[in-house]
Amino acid sequence: xxxxxxxxxxxxxxxxxxxxxxxxxxxxxxxxxxxxxxxxxxxxxxxxxxxxxxxxxxxxxxxxxxxxxxxxxxxxxxxxxxxxxxxxxxxxxxxxxxxxxxxxxxxxxxxxxxxxxxxxxxxxxxxxxxxxxxxxxxxxxxxxxxxxxxxxxxxxxxxxxxxxxxxxxxxxxxxxxxxxxxxxxxxxxxxxxxxxxxxxxxxxxxxxxxxxxxxxxxxxxxxxxxxxxxxxxxxxxxxxxxxxxxxxx
Amino acid sequence: xxxxxxxxxxxxxxxxxxxxxxxxxxxxxxxxxxxxxxxxxxxxxxxxxxxxxxxxxxxxxxxxxxxxxxxxxxxxxxxxxxxxxxxxxxxxxxxxxxxxxxxxxxxxxxxxxxxxxxxxxxxxxxxxxxxxxxxxxxxxxxxxxxxxxxxxxxxxxxxxxxxxxxxxxxxxxxxxxxxxxxxxxxxxxxxxxxxxxxxxxxxxxxxxxxxxxxxxxxxxxxxxxxxxxxxxxxxxxxxxxxxxxxxxx
Numbered sequence: 001x002x003x004x005x006x007x008x009x010x011x012x013x014x015x016x017x018x019x020x021x022x023x024x025x026x027x028x029x030x031x032x033x034x035x036x037x038x039x040x041x042x043x044x045x046x047x048x049x050x051x052x053x054x055x056x057x058x059x060x061x062x063x064x065x066x067x068x069x070x071x072x073x074x075x076x077x078x079x080x081x082x083x084x085x086x087x088x089x090x091x092x093x094x095x096x097x098x099x100x101x102x103x104x105x106x107x108x109x110x111x112x113x114x115x116x117x118x119x120x121x122x123x124x125x126x127x128x129x130x131x132x133x134x135x136x137x138x139x140x141x142x143x144x145x146x147x148x149x150x151x152x153x154x155x156x157x158x159x160x161x162x163x164x165x166x167x168x169x170x171x172x173x174x175x176x177x178x179x180x181x182x183x184x185x186x187x188x189x190x191x192x193x194x195x196x197x198x199x200x201x202x203x204x205x206x207x208x209x210x211x212x213x214x215x216x217x218x219x220x221x222x223x224x225x226x227x228x229x230x231x232x233x234x235x236x237x238x239x240x241x242x243x244x245x246x247x248x249x
Numbered sequence: 250x251x252x253x254x255x256x257x258x259x260x261x262x263x264x265x266x267x268x269x270x271x272x273x274x275x276x277x278x279x280x281x282x283x284x285x286x287x288x289x290x291x292x293x294x295x296x297x298x299x300x301x302x303x304x305x306x307x308x309x310x311x312x313x314x315x316x317x318x319x320x321x322x323x324x325x326x327x328x329x330x331x332x333x334x335x336x337x338x339x340x341x342x343x344x345x346x347x348x349x350x351x352x353x354x355x356x357x358x359x360x361x362x363x364x365x366x367x368x369x370x371x372x373x374x375x376x377x378x379x380x381x382x383x384x385x386x387x388x389x390x391x392x393x394x395x396x397x398x399x400x401x402x403x404x405x406x407x408x409x410x411x412x413x414x415x416x417x418x419x420x421x422x423x424x425x426x427x428x429x430x431x432x433x434x435x436x437x438x439x440x441x442x443x444x445x446x447x448x449x450x451x452x453x454x455x456x457x458x459x460x461x462x463x464x465x466x467x468x469x470x471x472x473x474x475x476x477x478x479x480x481x482x483x484x485x486x487x488x489x490x491x492x493x494x495x496x497x498x
Contacts, residue, residue, distance in 0.1 A: 125485060230376075236375070
């Protein structure tokens with residue numbers, strides 16, 4: 001067990017840097033905060049490099065931390081490294097786990113250039129709840145290890161594989177395997193209720209403003225839309241993903 | 250047309266105060282920001298007290314602003330009164346519109362103590378999309394005129410009535426009228442797919458951590474749950490509302 005009391009300790013600066021994508025990419029790690037997320041990480045296969053505990057905090061006796069490296073810090077340091085307004089006093093540095101290729105999965109959510117961290121995190125949580133095998137993140141989306149994404153997953157980031165992949169390659173592979181690929185679009189699309197419930201499928205959701213890219217929509221087996229009965233122009237992408245995943249599965 | 254160039258002008262302080270619930274309640278007004286929201290307000294019946302335009306911004310020629318009071322401000326002032334990191338240079342002060350009693354509505358979303366502004370705003374947007382008549386906000390929810398709520402509605406706040414009401418009274422009235430009231434709960438509930446599609450219904454969603462209050466759940470005709478097929482503990486409340494509203498209607 002280490003102890004850090006001086007807020008000039010270089011380790012603090014290093015941890016704070018993990019709030020940037022650049023540093024997360026460089027080190028292959030990310031920070032999680034709060035009792036719930038740390039507990040979910042402990043229960044999962046993710047590798048925890050360091051547990052960071054505030055001196056004022058007692059960790060639950062159920063946590064198995066015997067083989068973990070951990071550091072005790074002051075409340076002030078804890079707040080300094082935290083990305084939240086009020087830290088719960090518990091954080092961990094985890095290794096990013098990379099699934100290189102999504103070939104083995106048959107029930108998938110594909111994410112094309114979703115920008116909002118809350119939306120991406122909520123969709124990972126929803127994909128988990130709906131029993132998806134994995135979430136494939138295409139290029140141009142917010143970093144999945146962004147702290148707000150991780151927080152919004154409510155731990156689901158540790159429950160199912162998150163694969164970074166070129167979506168064109170994913171779709172080509174799925175089609176070769178005979179797995180139906182659904183896009184989401186307001187144009188050239190059918191009412192989602194017409195899509196049958198199937199054991200294997202992939203659903204693609206897209207950018208908040210522009211939707212799924214046209215070149216991707218052209219490659220799908222079918223594009224679905226959710227009817228708008230009122231005066232709003234569209235649904236939030238995470239809500240739409242929930243309606244569609246729960247219909248399709 | 251007025252013009253404000255000095256950032257000591259007392260009007261600025263007054264506008265900034267509208268970011269607090271206290272001032273919104275006192276004045277019966279709220280501030281909206283951005284082209285999309287202001288355009289939606291202009292198209293609606295809401296009363297706009299003041300349009301605030303940054304001197305560097307041209308307003309669209311399609312906007313009918315002839316009878317509106319408006320003020321031109323500097324970029325610096327615009328940013329100061331804005332609740333966003335980068336103001337679009339357009340804002341408006343609107344009157345809160347109060348529907349005193351939800352008696353005339355037959356297709357309703359009832360909100361019990363939802364805390365997160367993004368969740369409440371997204372649910373109002375979803376209720377609009379799903380063709381609900383109104384949204385009833387019970388006690389203990391975040392203020393509907395909070396700027397993040399308004400922003401998350403994407404304009405739906407101007408599309409359907411938002412009623413503040415004691416949910417016990419709402420439920421009693423709905424039951425007298427023979428309108429089915431569904432709660433959402435993980436206990437003593439049936440799979441939502443068993444609930445029939447009906448012309449009139451009310452759905453109650455609850456607090457992010459605690460769900461719908463027990464006393465309210467006891468009064469419903471039936472409580473519904475959404476099955477969790479994976480390892481997540483629950484769904485985000487706005488996603489759950491979307492799945493249920495689109496199933497029921």
